[in-house]
Amino acid sequence: MTDREDGHVKVTGAARYAADQHLDGLVYGYLITATIARGTIRRMDVPDAPGVLAVYTPFNPLELHPFAEEDNAELTPPIQSPGVRYYGQAIGLVVAETFEQARDAAALVRCEYDAEPPQACFSEGTPVAAGTSQVLAPGVGSIDEALAGAAVRITATYTSPAENHAAMEPHPTLASWNGDHVTVYTASQGVRLAVDRLSETLGIDRSKIHVINPYVGGGFGNKWDTWAHTPLTVAAARALGRPVKTVLTREQVFTVVGHRPPTRQTVTLGADSDGTLVAVKNDGVSAKAVSNGFFESAADLSMIMYGARNLHVSRSYVPLDTPVTTIMRAPGESNGSFALESALDELAGELGMDPLELRRRNDSPVNPSNGLPWSSKHLAECYDLGAERFGWSQRAEEPGTVVDGDWLVGMGMATATYGAFRDQASIKVRLLSDGRATVSGTAADLGTGQSTVFALLAAEGLGIPVTRVVPELGDSASPPAAAAGGSGSTSTNGPAVQLATSAAIAALLELATGNPASPFHGRKARFAEGEVVAEGLAMPFGRLLSSLDVPAVEATATSPRNQVKDHAFRSFGAHFCEVRVNRWTMEPRVTRWVCVADAGTIVNEKTARSQIIGGIVMGIGQALLEDLRLDAATGRFTNANLADYLVPVNADIPPMDIRFLDYPDTLLSPLGARGIGEFGIVGAAAAVANAVHNATGRRVRDLPLTPEKLLA
Structure with a gap:
């Protein structure tokens, strides 16, 4: 196992992130953001302030061109019109000689709005969600007919709240022009993505844009796209003829650069009396911001996980006047697995069957949605090795029966999975x-x-x-x-x-x-x-x-990209966890975890293990803590900071036993490696929820699993 190549420079502070860059003549940008969720800016009062070089607003805009293609960021470039689509939207940029001068001047700007009531409540919009599409495969007839013929059925609805990526590094951009060429330092999950987006909105050839970003302080999806501060900073540097640096505040990171949307899934499972799945139905609904086109197709995972003869999902969304919804670690699959894997446990309860055995019986050698065989799948071995290392055989069949002093003890498990591909x-x-x-x-x-x-x-x-x-x-x-x-x-x-x-x-x-x-x-x-x-x-x-x-x-x-068309590609694995729930306060704590991964060739076990742990940690946060709360009346996130938006810390995380099977997937590439960055979070929240049920006998279907929900 090899230490991280960049570990020393990062822990010693020698690594220079985008915000660490400094150029001669540098000046500082600071975003002005909207304080309404929907409406129009009538006027902006921009007083004189010390050190200010320029204040750009919809009434004094920087020249930015419309985006040529829709992506997961906003549909339109910033401050080109006085319209407001969400609370916290970038509506201006102050540029000053120092950061403090820019920040203080931004606080002095006064806006007058023609405000309208926002449509910001996801639960109210769910019954009339728009844009429904349906997929049925490979069964015959209607899914409801297939379910009606099942010996055992369960139906339940599962919800997940909005989440924030909460990466340690706030989003920065520094831009410096040399003639008609620009150098940009910005936090990005792909510098070519930033070049493409800037080329569109600045109206210049890609060859004249140089983006540099050797170190990224976390991303989890919301550094994939180019957000408002980046084109504004680059355009301001061009207009002023000086290098400009803009770094978002933590609160701005909660609004300007996107979040995972809330979801609601109604899962219906039908099975024969021996546990063989007959039909899987998942009607999934996600929020979608009016500012972009992304929403979570959380129900889709139900099409590919288990070998039911009849599969059906529907996808719909609720358009909301909220900050932009975007990709976050394992988009769709993280939330989708919480619903599906919780429902599997509920079905196992109805059947009187071990939840692990139910999954074993429905493990499929082919992709159930299209019949293609998996290129390499050793999920059964993951189940066996994980169960042995964890001690699954000691799990109590009757929930709520294992007590250790003030603590109720339970065990849960779920399948882990994520897709694999090889591009050029x-x-x-x-x-x-x-x-x-x-x-x-x-x-x-x-x-x-x-x-x-x-x-x-x-x-x-x-x-x-x-x-x-x-x-x-x-x-x-x-x-x-x-x-x-x-x-x-x-x-x-x-x-x-x-x-x-x-x-x-x-x-x-x-x-x-x-x-x-x-x-x-x-x-x-x-x-x-x-x-x-x-x-x-x-x-x-x-x-x-x-x-x-x-x-x-x-x-x-x-x-070249993978040209294999007669196989499907995916990583598989198994999570096993133990929780303890205080029987007086109903506080849940995760106390043990085993994960076994079948993810192809593992190039470096040390960093691979770290990736799996990172995904599980986010899954524990999703299960127990994370809840980005929106005031539907104002469209404002009420906990847009790291004091009130709770994420796991060291004390929340138990020892982790991570194992890799290390079977090369040679159909994917000669290297045989599949992806693991998002794999670890998939199924993690469900494993916690299933363990909590085993500990307490109480099934919570709405994330996060807080004490008040367990006490209700």
């Missing part, structure tokens, strides 16, 4: 005369360990210590690698690193045998363990390059 990626490997190698691509490392994967794979291919490999990520001038999203970074970029390493070795050997000054000239040479080798002669590549006065040789290679 290009990587450059450069062999240097000092004996080091660099590996570069536009990938991002959000704390996922991607830079360590780059270093490990290149070191393995070159046969040199990993400490001699320097990964270079987050620069749009590098070859186009995969962005960090959809759990596809390693599965996409890893094969490209391998190809580029081989190509660099080939370029080195061509130089070694073709250069008349080389001791290998005209000889048959090969490369092994960092050296060029021929009969009777071996030389490290760095020494060879130095002797030839060649600073470096390099090669760029492109790995």
Whole structure:
């Protein structure tokens, strides 16, 4: 197991994040945000203030062009009209000589609105949700007929609240122009994504935009897109002819850059008396902000998890005057698994069956929605190994019967899963005369360990210590690698690193045998363990390059996207957890956790384990703590800070036993790695909820599972 390549610079503070950058002549931006949820700005009073260089508003806008394509961020560029679509919307930008001057001046701006009552209550809009689409596969007839024929049926409705990504690093942007070219430092899960969006809205060619972002302080989805502060900062820097830096406040991070929407799912399961699923129906509803097109298709997971003969989901949404809804770790699948995996446990109760046995009986070797066989699936082994390590056989069949002093003790489990894919990626490997190698691509490392994967794979291919490999990520001038999203970074970029390493070795050997000054000239040479080798002669590549006065040789290679059409790709695993619930206060605490993952090749177990733990920690937060609360009357988030929006801390997290099966998925790529960044959160909240039910006999279907809900 290898330590994080970037671990030392991060823990010592040497890593320079986007907000750490400083340029000569730098000035500071500060957003002005709306204090109504719906309406029109009538006027903005902008008084003179010390140090202020400019105040941009809808009445004095920066020139920004409409976006060419819809994505998960806003549909329209900021401050181009006086319309207000949500509380906290960016409606202006103050630029001043210092941050404090910009902040203080923004506080002096007074707005007059023609306000309208917002439509901001998700539960009120759910009965008349819009945009319904339905999917039925592969059964015959109606889903209701299939359910009517089942020996055992359960129906329940499960809800989840809005959530915030709560990454440690607030969103920053620094922009500096040189003629008609701009350099942008910004927190992004993919620098090419930022280039594309800025090219659209600034109206300039992509080749004139250079985005740099080697370190990202967490993302979880809401650094995938380009938000209001970025084009405003870049445009302001162009207008003023000076570098401008804007960093969002924590409260602005809760409104300007998106959140996970609330969902409601009604799940109906029908089974034969032996537990074989006959039909699965999930009617899912999500909130959708009027400012963009994203909503969570939470019900979709019910189409692919278990081998029922009849499957049906519906997708609909409630349009709301709220801050933008966007992708968050395992979008759709995190919430979808809470409903489905809770319902499976409820069905097991009706059948009088062990919940683990029910899942075993319905494990499917094919994707139930389309019949394609899974490329590699060892879920049964995950169940077996996890149950053994956890001690599942000691679980009490009767809920609420295990008491340890003041604590009710329960066990729960759920299936973990997430999709896998391999897209196209290009990587450059450069062999240097000092004996080091660099590996570069536009990938991002959000704390996922991607830079360590780059270093490990290149070191393995070159046969040199990993400490001699320097990964270079987050620069749009590098070859186009995969962005960090959809759990596809390693599965996409890893094969490209391998190809580029081989190509660099080939370029080195061509130089070694073709250069008349080389001791290998005209000889048959090969490369092994960092050296060029021929009969009777071996030389490290760095020494060879130095002797030839060649600073470096390099090669760029492109790995194609996966072309396999006759298999389906997905990672699988199993969560097992123990909870203790205080029988007087009903406070739940998670006290043990085992997770076994079948995620293909594990390139570095140390960072992979960290990723699984991170997902589980977010799942525990989703289960017990996280609840972004909206005042429906005003459209304002009432807990838009890290004091009132609760996330797990060390004391909330038990010891974690994480195991990997490490079976390469060679149909996906020669590397065989599948994604794990989002895998760990899927099923985690359900495992907690199922354990709480086992401890107390009380089933809470509305996240988070707070003491007051258990006391009700």
